[in-house]
Amino acid sequence: MNSSPTINFIINNPKLNPILKTIAQKVLANERISEEEGLLLFEQGELGYLGALANHIREKKHGNHTYFNRNFHVEPTNICLYTCTFCSYSRLIKKREEGWEYTLNEIMDIIKQYDEKPVTEVHIVGGVLPQYDVPFYTELFKTIRQHRPELHIKALTPVEYHYIFKKAKISYEEGMQQMLEAGLDSMPGGGAEIFHPEIRDQIAGGKCTGEQWLRIHEIWHKLGKRSNATMLYGHIEEFKHRIHHLEALRQLQDKTGGFQTFIPLKFRNQNNEMSHVQESTVIEDLRNYAISRIYLDNFDHIKAYWPMIGRTTAQMSLAFGVDDIDGTIDDTTKIYSMAGAEEQNPALSTEELVKMIRLVGRKPIERDTLYNIVKDYTDIVFESDKVFKGYVSLPVVKP
Numbered sequence: 001m002n003s004s005p006t007i008n009f010i011i012n013n014p015k016l017n018p019i020l021k022t023i024a025q026k027v028l029a030n031e032r033i034s035e036e037e038g039l040l041l042f043e044q045g046e047l048g049y050l051g052a053l054a055n056h057i058r059e060k061k062h063g064n065h066t067y068f069n070r071n072f073h074v075e076p077t078n079i080c081l082y083t084c085t086f087c088s089y090s091r092l093i094k095k096r097e098e099g100w101e102y103t104l105n106e107i108m109d110i111i112k113q114y115d116e117k118p119v120t121e122v123h124i125v126g127g128v129l130p131q132y133d134v135p136f137y138t139e140l141f142k143t144i145r146q147h148r149p150e151l152h153i154k155a156l157t158p159v160e161y162h163y164i165f166k167k168a169k170i171s172y173e174e175g176m177q178q179m180l181e182a183g184l185d186s187m188p189g190g191g192a193e194i195f196h197p198e199i200r201d202q203i204a205g206g207k208c209t210g211e212q213w214l215r216i217h218e219i220w221h222k223l224g225k226r227s228n229a230t231m232l233y234g235h236i237e238e239f240k241h242r243i244h245h246l247e248a249l250r251q252l253q254d255k256t257g258g259f260q261t262f263i264p265l266k267f268r269n270q271n272n273e274m275s276h277v278q279e280s281t282v283i284e285d286l287r288n289y290a291i292s293r294i295y296l297d298n299f300d301h302i303k304a305y306w307p308m309i310g311r312t313t314a315q316m317s318l319a320f321g322v323d324d325i326d327g328t329i330d331d332t333t334k335i336y337s338m339a340g341a342e343e344q345n346p347a348l349s350t351e352e353l354v355k356m357i358r359l360v361g362r363k364p365i366e367r368d369t370l371y372n373i374v375k376d377y378t379d380i381v382f383e384s385d386k387v388f389k390g391y392v393s394l395p396v397v398k399p
């Protein structure tokens with residue numbers, strides 16, 4: 001598991017660009033890289049070089065541990081009054097009858113379907129509509145809390161919070177305090193897109209700004225709570241916008257330490273206003289994971305959202321800085337499948353997910369939302385493993 005020789009080999013390559021050499025030395029010495037160096041990684045870092053650096057950091061932080069959790073998603077509505085050009089939800093506002101708008105009781109009916117299942121988290125996000133306001137969400141969180149006290153409520157992004165607090169004429173501080181008191185446990189990382197206004201105004205104009213997104217997370221962290229962060233990449237942004245985004249997150253993390261995980265989200269081009277924009281390649285996806293891991297030295301985890309990129313790329317990402325591949329979600333989430341994600345029916349049993357991780361030589365660890373270990377599946381034998389299939393599995397050889 002010692003990846004230092006690979007980095008030393010890279011450093012000793014006489015043909016390596018001297019700045020890339022300096023970056024590799026910094027990674028080996030556990031030092032932070034600058035914005036200029038981050039930009040150079042995007043512009044010139046080759047896949048093998050980036051993978052070696054990112055994997056070194058990943059294994060230093062987590063060894064072979066690869067985390068997942070058992071959660072389910074609830075989307076109160078798939079209709080939205082904002083007009084983000086990359087999103088398939090906004091298109092439905094003109095033909096509302098084609099979408100769904102769940103009442104509180106309907107949402108609770110969905111949640112109750114999981115009563116007997118060993119899930120630890122409910123993840124709630126969806127479109128923005130006026131009836132989903134502060135009283136609605138505080139009531140919802142309280143009802144979930146009452147119904148199943150141990151279920152972790154991870155819900156809503158600054159996009160929703162900014163909208164509902166403004167409508168209620170309350171400050172962010174007051175609003176987040178009310179959410180905390182109602183039972184909110186943590187915030188997911190969505191709505192970040194690309195912070196830089198040059199891009200944000202074009203793809204997500206009208207909703208909260210990058211500064212507002214960061215401010216709401218900061219307030220939440222100051223209440224002693226945790227959240228995640230994302231970046232929607234691979235559309236019309238340039239590498240400098242990605243670095244601007246990562247730098248803003250790194251700075252806030254220095255201040256609060258409240259982020260747990262960074263999740264790069266690949267732009268998908270189906271059923272939205274950006275169908276003409278080419279999607280990023282698998283190579284670019286892996287480069288992006290690796291650079292995120294190298295740049296965000298103060299983030300514990302980098303997550304690949306497997307329904308979005310597909311199982312094979314998710315497996316590869318584990319060698320490019322990723323240590324978490326999200327959960328055993330079922331098809332209650334439509335956000336990504338509507339946008340053309342790899343997995344149109346993203347369901348994966350715990351057994352399938354565990355095997356997917358083991359196949360690439362990593363250790364599957366079930367975690368709760370806050371990364372407490374729920375179960376180590378490294379040596380768990382499933383019933384299906386005991387059945388003779390007419391062949392003997394060969395051991396996985398790690399390069």
Ligand code: SF4
Binds near residue numbers: 082084159
């Ligand atoms: S990305 Fe979010 S805010 Fe934008 S249209 Fe889609 S659901 Fe609405």
